[in-house]
Amino acid sequence: MGTPVLVLLTQDLRLHDHPALTAALRGPGPVVPLFVLEPALLRRAARNRRAYLGEALADLRSALRARGGDLVLRRGDTAAEVLALARETGARTVHLSSGVSWFAARREEALRATGLEVRAHPGLTVVPPGGATPASGDHYKVFTPYWRAWESAAWRAVLPAPERLDLPDGLDPGELPDLEDSGEGVGVLAPDRVRGGQALARERLRSWLDLGLADYGDRHDDLPGAATSGLSADLRFGCLSPLEVATAARDLPGGSEYVRQLAWRDFHHQVTAAFPAINIRDYRPRDREWRTDPEALAAWKEGRTGVPIVDAGMRQLLREGFMHNRTRMITAAFLTKTLLVHWREGAAHFDAHLTDGDVANEYGNWQWTAGTGNDTRPNRAFNPSRQAKRFDPDGVYVRRHVPELAGLSGALAHTPWLEGFGEGVEGYPKPIADPGK
Missing domain, CATH: 1.25.40.80 (Serine Threonine Protein Phosphatase 5, Tetratricopeptide repeat)
Known part of the structure; x- marks a missing residue:
């Protein structure tokens, strides 16, 4: 039997179409799939993501064991744990899927510093970063030309799941972590969150x-x-x-x-x-003056702005750990362009609750909506009233997520404080800002 090979798993918790795993299996030696639980990352992670991760790891271990292998779990600094496992097994090579965040870049840099051979593979996107690039510059800054290049880019073949894996004898796989009930993490566990695996x-x-x-x-x-x-x-x-x-x-x-x-x-x-600093710095600085308004920010987070379509989206987030993409834009625009609160405040709240939250899409979309990102129209408006009438004309979505308005009929659910409607709806607040702005 040949020398063992490590596969470091990150945001690729699957067996189907896994280039890093497939490459490792081409060798004659046993393959060790490894996931490292970094305590610092777990403490900062949304409880919804922690729960999904725990379920995904359990499911992946089951699938690997059904094929003769196992999922090895370690806790600590990733590079240190990879090196320790390499020394234990005699492995000299580690395969992984290339990430794009600052943390992913630092992780790969630290792995290379161990002296191990590090082989990075695609797998987190359809077309990998660099697979579609402009003639001048390292990346596309506007979507439409990127889309044209993306459409014409070659796609690699989808890879089958492996039928068999072998783990070195005597290796302790480690215990599955309790990531749902430990009480760690940020945000709250959404009762209707999606289950992982x-x-x-x-x-x-x-x-x-x-x-x-x-x-x-x-x-x-x-x-x-x-x-x-x-x-x-x-x-x-x-x-x-x-x-x-x-x-x-x-x-x-x-x-x-x-x-x-x-x-x-x-x-x-x-x-x-x-631009790996996309989660902390403006991609395109606009010299905007942001307001500090703790009360408005709290109302926005809790879904009690008095603007029904905004409140419906924010309450869906708390209930499901998810929000429809249209209301992600509506709620983000209301915070940044109506309340003039910094996008980082809103993005932090989303990050504390979204099961699907990640650096690239979450913060890229926040900056796009706030006008500091890749939108060619930085002053683009998402008028909540118009958006509601267009995409929820009968008020069904609002009534589903804002029970105070469940008794209102049709479009009236979007405008409970219309002039002449008396004192509005008992228990539902007046708008904290003009939703027409």
Whole structure:
């Protein structure tokens, strides 16, 4: 039997279409799939993401054991734990999927400093950062030209899941962590959060392709219909391969519109690869004067701004650990362009609750909406009243998430403080700002 090889798993918790794992299995030696739990990262992680991660790790271990292998779990500094396991097993090579965040870059740098051979692979996007680049510059700053380049870029072949893996004899795999009930992490555990793991993710993908995709082009902004894939957390943790999803969807009815959204995801990844400080610094500084308004920020976080479509989105976030993309834009624009509160305040709240939150897409979209990112129209407005009338015309979405307004009929749910409506609705606040601005 040959020399063991390590595969460091990060945001790629699956067996299907896993380039790093497939490359490791081409050698003659046993393959050691490893996940390192970094205490500092776990303490800062949303409780919804911690819970999903725990479920995904348990599911992956089960799938690996069914194939003769196992998932090795360690806790501590990633580079130190990888080096320790390499010395224990005699491994000299570690494979991993390339990330784009500042932390991912530092992690890979630290791994290379150990003296191990580090082989990085694609796997977190459809087209890897660098797979579509402009003639001048290291990345595309605007989506439309990126989309044209992305469409013409070559896609690698989708890889099959391995049938068999072998682990070195005598290796302690480590215990699965309790990430849901430990009480650590930030935010609150959403009662209706999505459950994690590649098995459930693949069920959701099959259901989406069979039952939802065909209507995506017409209904993806339909707030009451919730007609989106629901796969964002599965993609964020890599329980689904974005390439496999795109390949399966692109030639089906509705596929072209959906795949364009996966291209948006790739766009933000290539931006973040070039600008890894996207979660802390303005991508395009606008010299804006931001307001400090703790009361308004608290009202926004709790979904009690008095603007129904905003409050519905914020309460969906707390209830599900998820929010429809349309209301993500509406709520973010209300905070940054109506209340004039800094995008970092809003992004931090989203990050504390979103199961699908990650650096590239979460912060890329926040900056896009706030006008400091990649939007070519930095003063773009998302008037909540107009957005509500267009995407929730009968008030179904609002009444679903704001029970104080459940008794109002039709569009009246969007405007409970209309002039002449008396004192509004008991228990529901007056607007903290003019929703028309």
